Amino acid sequence: MKKQRRCIIAKQKNQRNEIVEKVVSLAKRRGFVFQSSEIYGGLNGCWDYGPLGVELLKNIKEEWWKFMTYREDVEGQDASILMHPRVWEASGHVENFTDPMVDCKQCKSRFRLDVLGEAINDAKKEKIIASFIEEVKGSEKESLVMSIIALDIPLNEKFEKILENSKVSFDLLAHISCPNCGTNNSFTEPRKFNLMFKTFVGPVESEDNIVYLRPETAQGIFVNFLNVQVASRQKLPFGIAQIGKAFRNEINTKNFLFRTREFEQMEMQYFVKPEDDVKFYKYWKEARIEWFKSLGMSPDKLRFHDHPKEKLAHYAKDATDIEYLFPFGWGEIEGIHNRTDFDLSRHEEYSGKSMKYFDEETREKITPYIIETSAGASRSFMAFLIDAYEEEEVNDETRVVLRFHPRLAPIKAAIFPLVNRDGMPETARKIEADLRPFMRVFYDSKGAIGRRYRRQDEAGTPYCITVDTQTLSDNTVTVRERDSMEQYRIEIDKLLMHLLEKFR
């Protein structure tokens, strides 16, 4: 009975997330994505890209790079992952990229402060606050707490405000018992948990030589703003683009590649005159969502999520996410922000070096505004992979096919001899050799032809070239299309140009 119920629950959950599980399974089987350090039990939230995965990822990055930098007004760069620690003070990451945490001294459990509040029901909260007020009666802490209680907000928000106020937080904590072991008065003082990975430069592990693994590539662009501008003789407006890994010590990882501690970003920071910020914010917003659509991502699974003004980050004047409808819900795959002059001003302040741009026309120095487009390469990878996944019934069999845009497909063409004799393999091998310098191809002569087609469907290969009996007499081959499964004949001499045309 119990087991039966378990099975039903498992099935329901399985159904809800069926697609992700199937894709994860396919990803492993066909060599797109493996779990990191799998033979040692895996490492939480880390994934490796296999032979097909690395091709897909590379193609996504290449398409992005071409789209973003093969234009007059955008330059590329590649900044190092380790940067001067002051960069992260200027950016606000040392101060703000944190969550306050407490530990239970009894059972050693760790809680984030705001989560601790969530675990307590309203009646208990009333009680805790009451006994807390009793304790601090007459002190200035009491008036502070009373002023919070007087606010016209729900009880849980009042509680949270008290809990997160550094002056009274620890006193309130003394009245809360540990949700894990139930011990009273056992919490440490709240301390901040920084989401940046720390490491040390040089052999000595001391406070003096801490450096961080960058939590975003953006800062590497900001600090090089004038270097790039001068070297490339660019004038406003212009952008700097970079693709690279970034690291965040997330408390939780989740949903396959969606939230990981190591991920790759594709960022372009566009520097504009302050009065042009709205214009270019709109321009890049449209340009970026079009990019995803142009590579075949379902338009009905893409949307903007504009951030409400009151929820904007400290640096932003405007912000939107491009979201993709994953099987687990809408998720951000790219952020477009108007970062104003915050970043350049801060770096000017912290470095003591001018970050200003000299405008020849008006003869004045200005601090440009920055329009940021920040796409997740890993998240895009997952979105493209899931979006491409399809199952269909063909002759009472399930056909699994990855409908990648041809430019993203890991393998561009597969070449088969219809049967493995009568000169067909030789001809097929020659075609393979002719195509290989121009695209990633795959040769297969094993098993039935239908099976070989289906194998390529699963890898997302858009075209299969088959050498058959007719080839030997008239030098034509069949081209079989992945999506329609239809075939047409083409002369071998025209094959290369024909395929290249498809990938343009």
Add this chain to the structure above:
RNA sequence: GCGGGAAUAGCUCAGUGGUAGAGCCUCACGUUGCCAACGUGAUUGUCGCGGGUUCAAGUCCCGUUUCCCGCUCCA
């Protein structure tokens, strides 16, 4: 971080204390002439990891890791 579930062959999963299995995949040979065909054979496992109970543990107990779901988080 809390709560719930899961972990057995490359994949999907069966196996309620007594010899570790099936289907698919992969590989070889034969057959085959355009959509996961057929035949024969072969490879593949410290049953996630570590303890404990037991004559005996994939199975029971404890711990742990990883994945999934919900909450939470996502400056």
